[in-house]
Amino acid sequence: MITTLSGDTSRLLATVGFVKEQDTAALLPLLFPGLDGPELRTLVEHCRFSHAALLVFPSDEAELGAMLTDCGLVAALPAQPSVVVRERLAVRHRRRPAELDVGILRPAVTGADGAHRMVEVFALTVPPGSGLDTIAAYERERQHETHVAFDVASPDPLVLRGLCATFARYGATPDGGGYNPHENGTVFYFGAPAEAKVGYRRVELYVPGDHRDVLAAHLDEHRAHQPAETLLRLLTGAWTTQALATFTQLRVPDAMDVERGVGVEELARKVDARPRNLATLLRYLAMLGVVTEARDGFRLTGSGALLRTGTPGSMRALALMYGGPFYESFAALGHTVRTGEVAFEHVFGENHFDHFARDPRLAELFDQSMAAGSAMFDPVPAHPALTAAAEAPAGATVVDIAGGNGELLGRILAAHPRLNGVLLERPHAVEAARSRLSESGHATRCAFVTGDFADVPTGGDIYVLSRVLHDWDDDRCRDILRHCARAMPDHADLLVVERVLPSDGSVSLATAWDLHMMCNVGGRERRAAHYDRLFTDAGLTLVDQTPLPLDGNVLHVRKARPGHAVCNA
Template structure:
């Protein structure tokens, strides 16, 4: 009869999951991340490792189930688990705390929200019909849904601001912004990128332009940029503020179809004078089909909206149709690149 010492304990040389197996468990991994984010487990580990029983007692959770979820996420690098069965945070897991710079807690809640889950279920139909899964599930386009759903709009805006907060300084450091003049951030959300630009160049002025309900919660009112900004609400399909020396479109065009992008770029071109520069900050897919992290983001776009991630050649086509000329593409240390175009 076999004893406990005869039983295998090291899984790494017993079974190696195939890429297919790992993909099939994806929805389980994201649900586990949502569980610890909803219950602020990372915040409860800020002062050091604790057992599942201690964490459950503090948060009113079921300790055995919590332990199993933490064990899974420890296997994927978000937590540590020691021989005493206590759990701690890894560097990657620290991002799930709500009280750290660059927190991704809001991003985790957004990307695991029911809106995204319901849309993902529709991917097989999208492959068959070309329809947008979110619109098929909710019977309304994504941004129209957010406009009448304050809670989900707040979740989206907060999640987007959290994602941007990690990249804004990296983007600003990757481009020679002018020392003076006016920068217009079109679709600039709460103003994180514009704030980073104005903080870097002390003589620049800025205009934040986005939906009125979004810009009303802007982050520009700080001492560092005081007196050098204004806020405008409106619809970038119709018109954008004129008089800018430089226009910004960060993570905007990937939300929209080619025809809708031409309308947005056309509104910017109407506001700009010949020679005015435009920076489109978006992921740029390789032309040759090489792997790229934005390919996953492209599927998110397919799920939710009419947009997609694009190659440099596809961006160049949009610019030429809208009265702009692509000058250059600059990489950044983050996912998006900077496409510099000029009004012709």
């Protein structure tokens, strides 16, 4: 044990010396040969050398404290959990993360230039007889977790993307990263260029806050260099769907907390599950960022909390729907691709509208799942057409065609107290909407009409078609739009809410939903130009297009008039 301690202490002392000697402007050209001039000045402006890191292997907390003291470092014990390094070690050595007690300490060091820096000490506790000695020996030899790090001064997504791009331009390669909820920070790892003139082969960018949106692209690029791993991750997508659906079906999120950890045994008692099997499920979900694991047990993340019952914006129904009927029908995707027949109808013997309508439980679940994407609706009430209608002296009426459970119409009426509403739907959906709008106090300003598209009420000022047209083929869409055009007065506006396929092939949720609609509904997503042609065929004109969250769009449509300009979106 004395030899081991001396080895780790020697490595730690060398790291302390490096941190004292270097500064940002001198270190960056050593890491990225050829970097100078304006690009070097830009990097120095936006990031600063903050620390060098290494992984040590004390047998316990006392030995770790002695090691720090021998190196002249002061840090408060116990160490905070290190999520990113623990996960990397678990994957590399095929161990359960819970088996690895990895802590992180950041004792302060003053550089020769007077700057305050740190030595980042990762500590994997290796108790005698634990069987972790082989991991320690392997990691000491290969130094995988040794790196130099830069803090990003301004955690702006554009700045962050620019830094990543500059690193890549000078030979750095993405090498993983992660978000640590314990300290609310995001880590981006890079492999240093082969020409680097320092012994550190990895570089870290540390950004305070949650930047998993930018991190996702970084990790995708990392996986692009590992095609077998990338393909394997893609092939296990079905496991993810079922893990989330099972987690939701067992109501595990309802038994958990965002602030406080809950042990597996306690959770298993609450949801009537086997502790060992539940722990396996939770560890998988921790890898997905749905829960986190700490010393006090498992707790929900912000994403996991969206699977709770009654949570604002809950996506519980969506998880049950995607892990239930739609999961079954997706197994017949090949049938749709070969024959053009809808997989859902092939599996269940009828279209999804009829199938759900015959089962009250499924009908309610479907309506709730439609409302689960309600974040898309957040900006809709502020659309200029609705704002103008709300300011009309005589008042105005919004007609929501196939308005589901009234989620969108309720938001519009809440935002504009002077507007009245009309909701057209199937019988069971009308009752759900009446109940929802009554609870929110808007039912007295709303009429409820039971019927089909041929029954679109006349005389409205604003008509809304939200996520309706993507359910149908082009011929049926033309029929629906013609019914709208006939019902609309000349001054009326039609707002069509849909995901619109990008014209440049860029990544979009609309592309995924296009596959879903083909397989399960017999519908499709469309490009803006395609919608424009459908509108024209129905005697309507596309005026403009406004983006919404979740890759949604509002297509603003009016009745065609001679000389009226057409939007070429």
